[in-house]
Amino acid sequence: MKKLKVIVIVVIFGLIITTLYAFEQNKRKEVEILTISTTTSLYDTGFLDEVAKIFKEKGVELHFIAKGTGAALNDAKLGISDMVLVHARSKEEQFMKEGYGVNRKIFAYNFFIIVGPADDPAGIKGMNVVEAMKKIVEMGRKGKVIWVSRGDLSGTNIKEISLWKAAGFNYEEIKRENWFRETGSGMGNTLLYASNKKAYTLSDTGTYLKYEKEGKIQLKILVDKGEQLINIYSVIIVNPEKGDKTERDFELAMKIEKWLVSDEGQELLRNYGKDVYGKSLFYPAVEILENKIEPYYSWIVKYGFINGSECPEEYRYKAEDYGITFW
Amino acid sequence: MDPIIEITLRSLKVSGIAAILASVIGIPISLLLVFTNFKGKELIKSLFNGLLGIPTVVMGLFLYLLLSPKGPFGFLNLLYTEMGISLGQMLLILPIVVSFSTSSIEQINIEIYELALTLSASKSEAMMKVINEALPSILLAFIAAFNRAIAELGIALMVGGNIFVYNGLANTRVLTTAIQMHVARGEIDIALELGFILLGIVFIISLVMNIVKRVWL
Numbered sequence: 001m002k003k004l005k006v007i008v009i010v011v012i013f014g015l016i017i018t019t020l021y022a023f024e025q026n027k028r029k030e031v032e033i034l035t036i037s038t039t040t041s042l043y044d045t046g047f048l049d050e051v052a053k054i055f056k057e058k059g060v061e062l063h064f065i066a067k068g069t070g071a072a073l074n075d076a077k078l079g080i081s082d083m084v085l086v087h088a089r090s091k092e093e094q095f096m097k098e099g100y101g102v103n104r105k106i107f108a109y110n111f112f113i114i115v116g117p118a119d120d121p122a123g124i125k126g127m128n129v130v131e132a133m134k135k136i137v138e139m140g141r142k143g144k145v146i147w148v149s150r151g152d153l154s155g156t157n158i159k160e161i162s163l164w165k166a167a168g169f170n171y172e173e174i175k176r177e178n179w180f181r182e183t184g185s186g187m188g189n190t191l192l193y194a195s196n197k198k199a200y201t202l203s204d205t206g207t208y209l210k211y212e213k214e215g216k217i218q219l220k221i222l223v224d225k226g227e228q229l230i231n232i233y234s235v236i237i238v239n240p241e242k243g244d245k246t247e248r249d250f251e252l253a254m255k256i257e258k259w260l261v262s263d264e265g266q267e268l269l270r271n272y273g274k275d276v277y278g279k280s281l282f283y284p285a286v287e288i289l290e291n292k293i294e295p296y297y298s299w300i301v302k303y304g305f306i307n308g309s310e311c312p313e314e315y316r317y318k319a320e321d322y323g324i325t326f327w
Numbered sequence: 328m329d330p331i332i333e334i335t336l337r338s339l340k341v342s343g344i345a346a347i348l349a350s351v352i353g354i355p356i357s358l359l360l361v362f363t364n365f366k367g368k369e370l371i372k373s374l375f376n377g378l379l380g381i382p383t384v385v386m387g388l389f390l391y392l393l394l395s396p397k398g399p400f401g402f403l404n405l406l407y408t409e410m411g412i413s414l415g416q417m418l419l420i421l422p423i424v425v426s427f428s429t430s431s432i433e434q435i436n437i438e439i440y441e442l443a444l445t446l447s448a449s450k451s452e453a454m455m456k457v458i459n460e461a462l463p464s465i466l467l468a469f470i471a472a473f474n475r476a477i478a479e480l481g482i483a484l485m486v487g488g489n490i491f492v493y494n495g496l497a498n499t500r501v502l503t504t505a506i507q508m509h510v511a512r513g514e515i516d517i518a519l520e521l522g523f524i525l526l527g528i529v530f531i532i533s534l535v536m537n538i539v540k541r542v543w544l
Contacts, residue, residue: 027497061497
């Protein structure tokens with residue numbers, strides 16, 4: 001008798017759980033859902049919230065998962081996301097080479113900046129970026145300045161590593177020197193840390209402007225010149241043949257990609273944040289590629305193209321069916 | 328619905344389900360641990376005790392890998408869902424429920440159980456008597472478990488993904504992940520507001536349970 005009671009309770013309990021589970025899974029089927037792994041610098045400005053709102057009205061829920069570029073690509077490899085928004089060419093190329101990604105399109109760019117204390121003890125204000133990095137090492141070794149690095153293999157961190165290389169230093173070696181600090185966290189935290197320590201750091205424009213505007217940091221833009229500072233955002237679709245993705249997910253992802261590079265998407269990008277910060281956080285890249293506007297065109301070619309194209313032939317997949325062309 | 332209210336309700340729902348599940352599974356386990364004797368019983372007890380302080384990020388990472396579409400449990404489609412967070416948090420707090428109720432039942436066990444038996448109660452009646460006596464402590468275990476669930480970040484972030492679409496049907500943003508995100512975005516005011524809501528919930532629930540305990544038990 002007692003055993004029977006226990007069994008009944010267990011069965012009822014099991015039923016409740018399965019119902020809840022079925023209910024949730026069913027709710028997910030009612031709407032079209034697309035999972036997009038994105039770099040934090042795009043997400044944290046709030047730009048993607050706008051995009052999600054626009055698509056919600058069209059009946060599609062865009063689920064943005066904000067992570068660093070490395071983690072975002074890993075998400076896609078595990079079959080979680082249907083597309084990625086990232087900004088680190090070397091990693092993107094590897095990702096596509098391994099067969100995970102197709103149909104890469106460059107859709108936005110802006111510039112990284114070196115920020116530091118207003119009195120600028122290293123004296124790098126207005127310098128070219130490579131010269132500035134050399135100067136920071138020199139002054140750092142004298143114990144006069146501190147450099148803060150994200151150290152999280154995000155797109156920003158990868159850019160920093162390449163800048164150190166361009167200046168003739170090995171990141172792995174100088175990061176052990178005592179004037180060099182790693183936060184291992186996001187841009188916001190890194191800026192706060194740099195501000196407290198009166199240190200220098202590399203930042204994306206969006207996060208810096210936001211923190212500066214709200215008076216959270218006492219850092220000034222010191223270096224914004226140099227083509228090496230260009231920051232190029234691209235969208236990559238997860239290869240449906242490798243990612244356990246259905247044809248429908250792929251179709252939806254291609255539509256989103258098409259929208260991002262359409263006039264509507266590019267216009268939203270151009271105007272986003274202008275009213276609040278007085279300048280654009282991102283610049284649309286499509287018009288630059290279309291009209292070959294210099295000097296930006298050659299910079300994007302140099303720092304954003306893979307083998308002379310934004311998406312080489314071998315990484316394209318049924319793009320013409322969706323009316324997408326590549327530069 | 329206002330996003331803050333939506334997020335708060337989701338936190339309560341997700342962690343509430345987790346705490347109820349953990350209790351329904353955990354209390355029978357602790358009864359088993361107290362009233363039966365079998366080989367390896369002490370081992371299981373110390374296993375649950377050891378898991379009390381398991382870091383939520385580690386738990387989150389395991390679940391993220393297990394539940395990802397290419398992982399062994401990917402077919403369940405639980406990654407980046409509310410149910411996924413609930414089940415993850417349930418695993419996290421199960422050791423709390425088991426350890427707390429086991430030790431409180433053990434303390435009462437010997438005296439009451441034997442007294443009831445000498446007063447000619449049947450075995451199961453005596454067992455019920457013990458559970459009855461231990462009820463306040465079991466309730467306390469439930470609250471501790473719920474509070475740990477609602478306040479944890481690692482699982483909610485890695486298994487939940489902090490998804491939020493305005494008026495969305497499949498959002499997963501909860502209080503802790505929202506706080507983390509707003510801090511990263513530099514929106515400290517909203518983060519603080521959410522933080523106070525979270526503290527308020529934890530505090531009020533403990534208070535209500537204390538009153539319940541005093542009045543009814």
